[in-house]
Structure formats: structure tokens, C-alpha cells
Amino acid sequence: MPELRKDVITGHWVIIASERSKRPQNFRIEPAQHPRGPFCPFCEGNESKTPPEVLARRRNGSEPEAPGWSLRVVPNKFPALHRDGEVGLTGDGLYESMSGVGAHEVIIETPEHQSSLAELSDAAVQDVLWAYRERIAALKQDPRIRYVLIFKNHGEAAGASLAHTHSQLIALPIVPIRVQRELDCSQDHFQRLNRCVFCEVIEKELQQKSRVIHETERFVTLSPYAARFPFESWILPKSHQAAFELCPTDLHAELAEVLKTLLQGMDRALEKPAYNFLLHTAPGSDDGSPSYHWHFEVIPRLGRVAGFEWGSGFYINPTAPETAAECLREAATLPHPPQGGPGIGTPAPPENPKK
Amino acid sequence: MPELRKDVITGHWVIIASERSKRPQNFRIEPAQHPRGPFCPFCEGNESKTPPEVLARRRNGSEPEAPGWSLRVVPNKFPALHRDGEVGLTGDGLYESMSGVGAHEVIIETPEHQSSLAELSDAAVQDVLWAYRERIAALKQDPRIRYVLIFKNHGEAAGASLAHTHSQLIALPIVPIRVQRELDCSQDHFQRLNRCVFCEVIEKELQQKSRVIHETERFVTLSPYAARFPFESWILPKSHQAAFELCPTDLHAELAEVLKTLLQGMDRALEKPAYNFLLHTAPGSDDGSPSYHWHFEVIPRLGRVAGFEWGSGFYINPTAPETAAECLREAATLPHPPQGGPGIGTPAPPENPKK
Numbered sequence: 062m063p064e065l066r067k068d069v070i071t072g073h074w075v076i077i078a079s080e081r082s083k084r085p086q087n088f089r090i091e092p093a094q095h096p097r098g099p100f101c102p103f104c105e106g107n108e109s110k111t112p113p114e115v116l117a118r119r120r121n122g123s124e125p126e127a128p129g130w131s132l133r134v135v136p137n138k139f140p141a142l143h144r145d146g147e148v149g150l151t152g153d154g155l156y157e158s159m160s161g162v163g164a165h166e167v168i169i170e171t172p173e174h175q176s177s178l179a180e181l182s183d184a185a186v187q188d189v190l191w192a193y194r195e196r197i198a199a200l201k202q203d204p205r206i207r208y209v210l211i212f213k214n215h216g217e218a219a220g221a222s223l224a225h226t227h228s229q230l231i232a233l234p235i236v237p238i239r240v241q242r243e244l245d246c247s248q249d250h251f252q253r254l255n256r257c258v259f260c261e262v263i264e265k266e267l268q269q270k271s272r273v274i275h276e277t278e279r280f281v282t283l284s285p286y287a288a289r290f291p292f293e294s295w296i297l298p299k300s301h302q303a304a305f306e307l308c309p310t311d312l313h314a315e316l317a318e319v320l321k322t323l324l325q326g327m328d329r330a331l332e333k334p335a336y337n338f339l340l341h342t343a344p345g346s347d348d349g350s351p352s353y354h355w356h357f358e359v360i361p362r363l364g365r366v367a368g369f370e371w372g373s374g375f376y377i378n379p380t381a382p383e384t385a386a387e388c389l390r391e392a393a394t395l396p397h398p399p400q401g402g403p404g405i406g407t408p409a410p411p412e413n414p415k416k
Numbered sequence: 417m418p419e420l421r422k423d424v425i426t427g428h429w430v431i432i433a434s435e436r437s438k439r440p441q442n443f444r445i446e447p448a449q450h451p452r453g454p455f456c457p458f459c460e461g462n463e464s465k466t467p468p469e470v471l472a473r474r475r476n477g478s479e480p481e482a483p484g485w486s487l488r489v490v491p492n493k494f495p496a497l498h499r500d501g502e503v504g505l506t507g508d509g510l511y512e513s514m515s516g517v518g519a520h521e522v523i524i525e526t527p528e529h530q531s532s533l534a535e536l537s538d539a540a541v542q543d544v545l546w547a548y549r550e551r552i553a554a555l556k557q558d559p560r561i562r563y564v565l566i567f568k569n570h571g572e573a574a575g576a577s578l579a580h581t582h583s584q585l586i587a588l589p590i591v592p593i594r595v596q597r598e599l600d601c602s603q604d605h606f607q608r609l610n611r612c613v614f615c616e617v618i619e620k621e622l623q624q625k626s627r628v629i630h631e632t633e634r635f636v637t638l639s640p641y642a643a644r645f646p647f648e649s650w651i652l653p654k655s656h657q658a659a660f661e662l663c664p665t666d667l668h669a670e671l672a673e674v675l676k677t678l679l680q681g682m683d684r685a686l687e688k689p690a691y692n693f694l695l696h697t698a699p700g701s702d703d704g705s706p707s708y709h710w711h712f713e714v715i716p717r718l719g720r721v722a723g724f725e726w727g728s729g730f731y732i733n734p735t736a737p738e739t740a741a742e743c744l745r746e747a748a749t750l751p752h753p754p755q756g757g758p759g760i761g762t763p764a765p766p767e768n769p770k771k
Contacts, residue, residue, distance in 0.1 A: 064513050066513045146417065155616055235730075237729050368575060369567035371645075373593075375590075
């Protein structure tokens with residue numbers, strides 16, 4: 062019998078296929094492979110092809126917009142939001158609009174034409190986390206910005222249009238609804254029970270173990286109880302912390318290792334899938350909220366999301382999170398696929414629900 | 417400058433690309449084409465390959481589970497929810513679950529191996545609407561059911577796993593969150609202003625015209641002001657009506673024509689795209705709610721939804737709804753593509769936002 066599970070953080074219900082739970086070989090996995098274009102604006106030497114950098118990790122003495130960097134952050138050349146202007150609210154009685162003020166930036170994670178964050182050095186992944194922190198902290202100083210959303214589209218099937226590994230940042234004059242829902246529900250939980258709901262989840266999961274994928278001294282990777290997507294995985298700090306940018310940089314080495322471990326595990330278990338990840342963090346500057354808890358949400362692209370899920374907000378997950386966690390734990394013992402090779406698409410029956 | 421628009425029905429904000437708004441030729445359209453399998457369980461003569469029918473339109477004298485039908489409704493062979501059992505809520509203090517009780521049915525829209533609802537006869541589309549109505553009304557009598565969701569995945573890229581044209585129904589022990597959000601916000605609007613927000617939207621759109629795609633005596637097709645997806649289109653009854661099954665059957669002929677006109681227009685303007693549609697209707701039986709208003713939401717598959725949109729609930733729409741409505745109005749004057757031919761995929765640059 063399938064089961065409906067309630068996400069304790071958002072209050073949303075999800076159908077979990079607890080019988081005949083799909084394992085990796087039952088999916089048509091969207092591989093991350095990406096045709097290499099004739100020219101890559103993100104490679105070292107091509108700095109003039111991007112807008113001027115807003116942040117970079119550079120060797121001593123190297124000049125901006127020139128080689129000599131290990132990481133660059135640049136505005137998106139085709140931004141979804143513009144940097145200049147005021148957040149003017151316009152209304153005509155029924156409809157309201159706002160000028161599209163904000164920021165849209167690209168974090169170029171390496172100067173080489175590498176396509177996978179999972180294959181970068183530990184130091185390079187630490188630099189990526191450092192860049193997230195620096196840009197979030199800087200943009201939160203702008204009074205027009207209400208939220209800074211960090212995300213990564215890995216592979217063409219996940220929405221990336223360039224193969225060279227990069228993350229993105231969108232700074233918004235509003236808080237995205239899914240984050241707002243988490244904020245509202247976790248605040249409500251705190252008011253009722255005087256505890257952070259995320260801290261409670263972590264405590265319970267570490268006791269129960271069936272959905273834990275990986276645990277280190279300060280972090281835990283788990284498959285959430287009411288996961289919406291097969292193999293959806295979250296990384297959370299074990300100690301309470303609302304805002305990512307308040308995570309001390311001396312924990313970045315450990316966090317980089319945890320993130321790489323998860324991504325490498327997915328590469329092994331799911332044959333280098335395309336994936337998305339998002340950083341959910343508290344919106345305020347210096348946000349010491351007792352009720353919210355920052356975390357990464359990683360979602361591999363397995364099959365297609367049916368349109369009724371967008372249109373109804375109701376998700377059917379064909380892989381129980383306990384099965385997903387078991388597969389990803391097992392993957393830690395498998396050999397890593399050859400560097401840079403494409404994922405091998407496994408022919409598989411089309412996924413349910415459908416007909 | 418891009419613009420943020422607030423959906424007056426849900427309160428959600430969307431980024432609308434009001435400059436450089438993408439037209440059909442700028443998209444990589446996911447065509448609806450579907451490889452034909454060696455065997456189709458939905459074709460006439462193969463009735464024994466589906467579970468027994470729960471509803472059918474049959475020629476006088478034809479027997480159930482045998483040829484002689486023009487439409488059949490059967491349980492999904494691989495249901496996401498099961499028909500039998502009680503809706504038991506289980507909790508362990510933090511997590512809550514429910515047994516997966518409900519229904520998952522398939523509406524087989526024609527006995528012939530046709531792949532498109534848009535190409536069926538007017539009478540056949542009327543029969544499809546009749547089947548929606550009958551099944552919603554019947555399932556709403558079951559006290560375990562809180563919501564009946566009707567949807568259609570057209571084309572493999574939209575989640576269909578069989579080419580033979582069909583719709584689906586999922587009856588749930590909960591109300592899906594997007595519908596619940598519409599119900600809550602429209603009720604709130606009604607309490608403040610004593611008017612149905614959908615009725616206000618229809619009135620305004622019919623005055624303003626820029627987002628109206630098609631209008632008949634009783635129905636209007638429009639591109640909503642804060643559309644989340646390019647070419648997203650809604651069909652609504654002009655007069656207030658909360659529940660679809662209360663729409664008198666003598667309006668089905670007009671509604672069938674309106675639905676076909678929209679789908680044929682999309683086929684022309686977007687080269688036979690894969691699409692999804694959903695019917696949003698009020699949950700109660702005999703639902704005469706003064707604040708809610710049933711409607712169809714039709715979403716063609718143009719490019720891919722970036723993962724950050726799922727993970728944040730924040731959508732970027734690269735096509736202004738005014739542009740979409742204009743294209744779909746113009747499409748009414750274009751010749752229809754040849755019957756049954758596949759959509760012609762137009763090579764196009766990958767879509768924003770990305771990099």
C-alpha cells in the first residue's frame with residue numbers, strides 16, 4: 062500500500078511508493094553530459110567575454126578580468142533581474158507589480174573546463190562555499206534585497222546551458238514561497254514547542270538511522286521523511302544555525318567534504334545524473350533566528366516531473382527515502398566512474414505515475 | 417527591465433521577462449511525438465488488458481469489457497493510490513503518515529489509436545468532459561476522498577507513457593496545496609471584498625483584452641497576468657461557478673469547442689508541443705462556494721523547468737503573457753499542421769535563465 066507522508070517542515074503531503082520502491086536501475090536517468098560548445102566564456106583567458114567580476118580568488122599580483130584566478134563571480138550576461146533601480150510597487154486595484162530589481166550572478170567554480178563540482182579538489186569546493194558566503198553577506202546589505210538564492214543546475218537536463226561547472230545566485234526583492242513556507246511553519250513550530258523543527262528532525266533521524274546517508278562531526282546528509290523527489294537529499298549542520306553565512310569558515314573544509322561525498326555517491330549510484338541543488342538559508346542579515354536552520358537540498362533528475370505535480374503542488378515519489386538512503390550509503394563502497402565520462406543511460410521502463 | 421508580478425489568486429510573485437519576451441521560435445519545444453509501442457492496451461479489442469471499466473460510453477447492446485465503446489474509464493493498472501482501506505492517520509510525535517487510500521483512473525478518450533485530444537471530433541471531446549463530470553461527482557460521494565484531480569499528460573515529454581490519447585484522475589484524501597492555496601486566498605478575497613476574485617479577473621481581462629486568447633458566449637481563454645510558464649493558458653466559465661461538475665451538460669458542447677480551439681492553437685503556434693492540463697475545481701460535494709471558480713490550466717512544455725524553480729517555488733517566465741496571448745490569437749489564422757504528423761523541433765538557443 063502506498064503511503065502519504067506529511068513534511069513536518071512545510072505541512073505538505075507527498076505520496077511515497079512504499080511497495081515496489083524504485084531503485085536506480087528502474088529509472089531513465091537524465092545524464093549530466095553536455096555537448097561542448099566551440100567556445101567557453103568561463104575558461105581562463107576568456108575573462109573579457111563575461112561582465113566584470115564582482116568577486117574572485119586570485120593569485121597574488123594577478124589583475125581583475127585577466128588570468129590568474131581559481132574562482133570568479135560575475136553578473137549573468139542575460140540577467141533575470143537588474144542591479145539598478147528602485148523596488149517600486151505598482152498596483153491598479155486588482156493586479157500588483159514590482160520592477161525587476163535584484164541581482165543574477167554566476168559563480169565560476171574553476172578556471173579549467175571541468176564539468177563537475179564533484180570532481181574538483183577539496184580546496185576548490187571550499188572556495189565555492191566561501192564565494193557563496195561572501196556574496197550572500199554582501200547582497201544582504203542591500204536594503205532592496207529580501208532574499209539571496211544560491212543554486213546549481215548541473216547538466217543540460219537540469220537547466221545548465223554551459224558545461225563548465227558553475228553555480229548561480231539570484232537576489233530577490235521577495236522571499237521565494239517555498240522558503241517562506243518553511244520559515245512560517247518552522248516559526249509556528251517554535252512558538253508551540255520552543256524548539257527548532259529542523260533540530261528535532263536531525264535528532265530523530267540520527268537515532269533512527271534509516272534515512273541517514275552520511276554523518277560527520279558537524280554535518281548530516283539525509284533523505285527527508287517526506288521527500289518529493291526520488292533520491293532527494295539534504296545536508297544540514299547538526300548544531301542550530303539559521304543563516305548559512307554565519308557558518309564559520311573553518312567548518313567549510315568539513316562541509317566541502319560532505320557535499321563532495323554526496324555528489325560522488327550520486328554519480329556512483331545514479332550514473333552521473335543531471336541534478337539541481339539549492340541553498341535554503343534565513344533571509345535576514347545577521348539572522349540568528351531560533352526557528353530556522355539552513356540546509357542544502359540536492360535533487361537528481363530522474364525521469365520527468367509530471368505536469369500535474371507543478372499544477373497541483375502534489376508530488377508522488379516512486380522511491381521511498383529509506384531505499385534512496387540505503388542506495389546512497391551503499392554507493393560509498395562502489396568504485397567511482399571514470400573521470401569525465403558520460404553517464405550511461407540505462408534503458409528502463411517509463412516511470413509511474415502515468416499509465 | 418524585467419517585472420515581478422503578483423498572482424492575485426495565490427499571492428505568489430513571478431518574474432516576467434517583459435523585454436525580449438520569447439516568442440515560439442525562440443524555444444526548444446518538447447514535441448508531443450511518441451514512439452508507438454508494439455501493443456496498445458487502450459485500443460478497441462484489447463479491453464481485457466486493462467482493469468475492468470468503471471464507466472463507459474457504449475453502443476446500445478455492447479457488453480462491458482468488450483468492443484463497442486467510444487470512451488472508457490478504467491482504474492490505472494499501476495495506481496498511485498489504492499481503492500480499498502481506511503484513511504488512517506498515524507503519528508509518532510514528529511512525523512505523520514496516512515494510508516494511501518484514494519483512486520487513480522484513466523479516461524481512454526477514443527477507441528482508435530489517436531494520439532491527440534485536439535484531433536478528436538467535437539462529440540468525442542464532449543464525452544471526455546462528461547466522463548470528468550461523472551467520475552468527479554461519483555468519487556465525491558466517498559467520504560474518504562477530499563479532492564478529485566483531473567489531469568492530462570500529452571506526449572512523452574509531458575509524462576505520458578502511452579501514446580493513445582487519455583486523461584487521468586487521482587482522488588486524494590487531502591487537497592493538493594496549490595488548490596488549497598487558491599481556495600484560501602480566494603476565500604480571503606471574498607471575505608474582504610464580497611466578490612469572487614476569479615470573477616473580478618475575468619471582468620478586467622475582458623475589458624483590457626491584451627491577455628484574452630479566445631472568448632465565447634459562456635467561456636473565456638486567457639493567459640494569466642502572473643503566468644508561471646510560457647504560454648500557460650486558462651479556460652474559465654464567465655459566470656460564477658465553483659465546481660466543474662455543476663456546469664450543466666448542455667454547456668459541454670461550447671466548452672469542448674473552447675478546449676479544442678486552445679489545443680489546436682497551441683499545435684499551430686508551438687508546433688504540436690507536449691503539454692499538461694489540469695482541472696482545478698472546488699473540493700466539496702454540491703460545492704456552491706461563492707469564492708472559488710473552476711478552471712482548466714493548460715501548460716505546454718517549452719524547454720525545461722530549472723530545478724531552482726521546484727526548490728524555491730519561484731518562477732521566471734521568459735514569455736510575457738501578453739505576447740503569449742497575441743501568438744495564440746494569431747495562431748487561429750494559421751493553417752493546421754497535417755494530422756498526426758510530429759511536431760517539427762526548431763533548433764533554438766537554450767533558454768534563460770541559466771547562463
